[in-house]
Amino acid sequence: xxxxxxxxxVSKRFGGxxxxxxxxxxxxxxxxxxxxxxxGAGKTTMFNCIAGIYTPxxxxxxFDKGGAPVSVGGSRPEQMTxxxxxxxxxxxxxxxxxPVLDNVRIGRxxxxxxxxxxxxxxxxxQKAEEKLLVEQSLEYLDFVGLKxxxxxxxxxLSYGDQRRLEIARALASQPKLLLLDEPAAGMNPQxxxxxxxxxxxxxxxxxxxxxxxxxxxxxxxxxxxxxxxxHGVKIAEGGPRxxxxxxxxxxxxxxxxxxxx
Amino acid sequence: xxxxxxxxxxxxxxxxxxxxxxxxxxxxVLHVAxxxxxxxxxxxxxxxxxxxxxxxxxxxxxxxGIGAYTAxxxxxxxxxxxxxxxxxxxxxxxxxxxxxxxxxxxxSGDYFAIVTFGFTELVVLFLTNEIWLTRGPxxxxxxxxxxxxxxxxxxxxxxxxxxxxxxYYLGLLMVAFVYVVMCRIEDSRLGRAWLSIxxxxxxxxxxxxxxxxxxxxxxxxxxxxxxxxxxxMARWSMFLAPDVFKxxxxxxxxxxxxxxxxxxxxxxxxxxxxLIALGEVLRVVLPHFGLPTETRFLAYGLxxxxxxxxxxGGIFPAIAATSKKSRLIMDLKARLQAERAG
Ligand SMILES: Nc1ncnc2c1ncn2[C@@H]1O[C@H](COP(=O)(O)OP(=O)(O)OP(=O)(O)O)[C@@H](O)[C@H]1O
Ligand SMILES: [Mg+2]
Numbered sequence: 001x002x003x004x005x006x007x008x009x010v011s012k013r014f015g016g017x018x019x020x021x022x023x024x025x026x027x028x029x030x031x032x033x034x035x036x037x038x039x040g041a042g043k044t045t046m047f048n049c050i051a052g053i054y055t056p057x058x059x060x061x062x063f064d065k066g067g068a069p070v071s072v073g074g075s076r077p078e079q080m081t082x083x084x085x086x087x088x089x090x091x092x093x094x095x096x097x098x099p100v101l102d103n104v105r106i107g108r109x110x111x112x113x114x115x116x117x118x119x120x121x122x123x124x125x126q127k128a129e130e131k132l133l134v135e136q137s138l139e140y141l142d143f144v145g146l147k148x149x150x151x152x153x154x155x156x157l158s159y160g161d162q163r164r165l166e167i168a169r170a171l172a173s174q175p176k177l178l179l180l181d182e183p184a185a186g187m188n189p190q191x192x193x194x195x196x197x198x199x200x201x202x203x204x205x206x207x208x209x210x211x212x213x214x215x216x217x218x219x220x221x222x223x224x225x226x227x228x229x230x231h232g233v234k235i236a237e238g239g240p241r242x243x244x245x246x247x248x249x250x251x252x253x254x255x256x257x258x259x260x261x
Numbered sequence: 262x263x264x265x266x267x268x269x270x271x272x273x274x275x276x277x278x279x280x281x282x283x284x285x286x287x288x289x290v291l292h293v294a295x296x297x298x299x300x301x302x303x304x305x306x307x308x309x310x311x312x313x314x315x316x317x318x319x320x321x322x323x324x325x326g327i328g329a330y331t332a333x334x335x336x337x338x339x340x341x342x343x344x345x346x347x348x349x350x351x352x353x354x355x356x357x358x359x360x361x362x363x364x365x366x367x368x369s370g371d372y373f374a375i376v377t378f379g380f381t382e383l384v385v386l387f388l389t390n391e392i393w394l395t396r397g398p399x400x401x402x403x404x405x406x407x408x409x410x411x412x413x414x415x416x417x418x419x420x421x422x423x424x425x426x427x428x429y430y431l432g433l434l435m436v437a438f439v440y441v442v443m444c445r446i447e448d449s450r451l452g453r454a455w456l457s458i459x460x461x462x463x464x465x466x467x468x469x470x471x472x473x474x475x476x477x478x479x480x481x482x483x484x485x486x487x488x489x490x491x492x493x494m495a496r497w498s499m500f501l502a503p504d505v506f507k508x509x510x511x512x513x514x515x516x517x518x519x520x521x522x523x524x525x526x527x528x529x530x531x532x533x534x535x536l537i538a539l540g541e542v543l544r545v546v547l548p549h550f551g552l553p554t555e556t557r558f559l560a561y562g563l564x565x566x567x568x569x570x571x572x573x574g575g576i577f578p579a580i581a582a583t584s585k586k587s588r589l590i591m592d593l594k595a596r597l598q599a600e601r602a603g
Contacts, residue, residue: 051467081469089467095460097580098453101593105450106457110469112450116478119449120442130449134589148601151594173469 003064004029004177004208005050010059010073012045012232019045021232022059027177029064032199032209034223036216036243038253041229043212044090047179049073050210051087052080065176082110086175088166090182090212096155100146103154103165104137107172137172144168144198160191167198177208184215196222216254220244228253277433281426291425297537298432299494302439304517304529306486309443311515312524312580313452314479315459317374320381321514323361324354324484326388326506328491333401333501334394343407343496350492351485358484359477366473381508388503400502407431407496428497435493436530439486443526446482448584455479456581459524509558516561520568522575526583531576536561 005027012020019042027033035043048054050061055074062069065083072080086107095103112133118126141147144164149157154165163183170178180199184192192215199222203209213219219226220240228236228243230252236243243249281291303325310318331350335341341349361380365373388395395401407422422428446452454475457465466472495501517536521528543557568575584590 053463053467076471077463077466078469078471081467087467089464093461093464095457095464097460098456099581099585101590102453102456102581102584106453106465106470107468109450109454109457114450116446116451116482119446119451122445126449130589133450134593138593148597150597151590169468 002029003027003069005064005210006060006062006069007046007050008060008062010046010049010056010061012042012049012054013057019232020049020056020229023229023232023234024059025227025234025237027208027210028225029208030203030206031225032203032211032223034219034226035210035212035229036214036219036226036253037229037235040231041253042232043229044181045232046229047087047181047210047212050080051085051179052077063177078110081173081175084174084176085179086170086173086177087179088163088170088181088183090185092159092162092166094154094162094165094169096153098154099151100141100154100157100165101134101137101150103169104140104172105133107140107169108133108137110173140168140172141165143171143201145194159186160188160195163187163195164198167202171202171207175207177210178202179210179212181212182214183211184213184218192218281429288425291429293537293541295425295428295432295497297534298429298436299490299497300514300517300533300537301436301530302490302493303487303514304521304533305439305443305526306483306490307514308518308524308526308529309455309479309483309486312518312529313447313455313459314476316370316476316479318377318483318511319374319515320361320377320379320384320508320511321483321487322506322508322510323377323381323384324358324487325491325494325510326384326503327357327484328354328488329495329501329506330388330395330401330491331488332492332495333404336404336496337401342410343492346496347489347492350488354488354491355481355485358480358482361484362477362480366476378508381506381511385503385506388506395503398503400500402500404495404499404501406499422496432493432497435489439489440526440530444583447526447581448587451475451478452581452584456524459580513561516565518575519565520575522577522579524580525575525577528575528577536564539564 003026007023007025010020010023011018023046035046037043045054049056052075059073060071061073063072063083063085072083095106112129114126114129138147138150141150144167146161146164146168149161154162157165167183184195187195196218199209211219211223223240226238226240226243227234228249235252236246236249244254280286280294303321307318307321310316328350331353332346335346335349361376365376389397409420411418454465454470457468457470458472458475462472513536517532518529520535521532539560540557543560544554547554547556
């Protein structure tokens, strides 16, 4: 099985705080990996290191964008997106004053080309691209079930729909690797149910997924492989059953009741 | 609905075109109208930074000054035609815009505001002290008016802009040109990238937008528009002095776009109409109360406080307004409605 992302000895220090301490794991192409751990464990920090928002203090991150794997630690966010890494945010970061459609069109930015002169002169190529952008964006909206709300203001959407829109915006950049940061947070059970379907549909599109989530039922049901962080340290790794029975994980995160859940 | 609004637009256009022919259109009234047009262009140009990209620019008239003095110097010393000077001044403005923004690219927005504030002071100091080039505080009189000379085509025909009327029409053309360009950019990949930077720079970068590159384009474009307005102004007023380009002018233009609605192109125009017209009225009214005309700044301040209190988004608060009315989106709207009904 091919590795799409390799985290090798990554540490991230914020002043005196070691948010990630020598963490290593691999993400297999076409699979879904769950990243779990208690609050403040360093999960989001790991995402930020992968997505180019932070530069790891130590360690290397290699990403296989097709062809040979390249070392990407310290790349800028837009470079990572261009290479095929997209992400959603734990605290939703939509372009709230813009319509739903524009959020996805902006998400598709790196797969389009027209610039200043195309916009001013309205060349044939520019018009064709604008038309294509709308059509493609609608497809992504349709995929997450928001097509009928394409022209609504994105801040007017419900919480669950905003999370879906973030996923559509991320997918619009045609990622090979999608990082989902607590996509089920704030969703009701029904919305969570359809999120599971959505994640399965994403995997079927040949997109590799890394999922941070506190909803253990969700994580255990869809992730084949889990990595557990605690205080910046990787304390366990393995399949759902293994993790559920791991005494260290129970101690740090799941609590004693979880093994029987 | 669309038929009605096009009819209304046509009527407005006719009114604008017929305006100089009206009996009340004295040279003074036309002068104020042209002044409004110059400020409308400035307001639209400034709007690119705080309105589209959320970059607070406190020194925009620096580019107005650079454009004006470029036009003045090239016209006076080298006898260059207005039509040649415009692209040169705009290009120089764009270059200065990028140079001014470059040091702030890696810093947060607040630093940008500080640098822009320093920039206007620098421009005024330069214009005041480089006497060999700008004649300093004496100012630059005798700049020739705009002319249209077809001798380069082999046709012996020449028209000099001797009254306010031709400036009115040229100004109208300039406003229309800048307006169309602004709208086209707002409703494009570039415009959306700018708006995403305004909304959330981190999310924008995660969408694949190179913040530095897109901010640089904004710096260049905004500055080029300011220089264009300066060019026109120099050949219209035919006299330049450094203190025309003081900080207060930048502040006035900023008030216009805040009043009209940050990020809204129509708002920029409406804001300039309101504030320039108000300024002219106050100039006549204030002396009657024994107040110096500078007290008009108090009135501007009062107006800004009122707008902040009662309509904090400005007269037109919507952003990305052009896109909403574009053919592509109107078609999509109809399609979605049909799908919902069907
Ligand atoms: N930019 C930063 N500056 C300083 N400290 C930070 C920064 N970002 C994160 N931290 C710290 O790093 C630690 C890990 O934070 P992180 O957000 O990665 O946790 P998390 O596992 O995502 O937690 P949660 O489940 O609550 O989202 C926390 O102690 C946090 O306060
Ligand atoms: Mg987190």
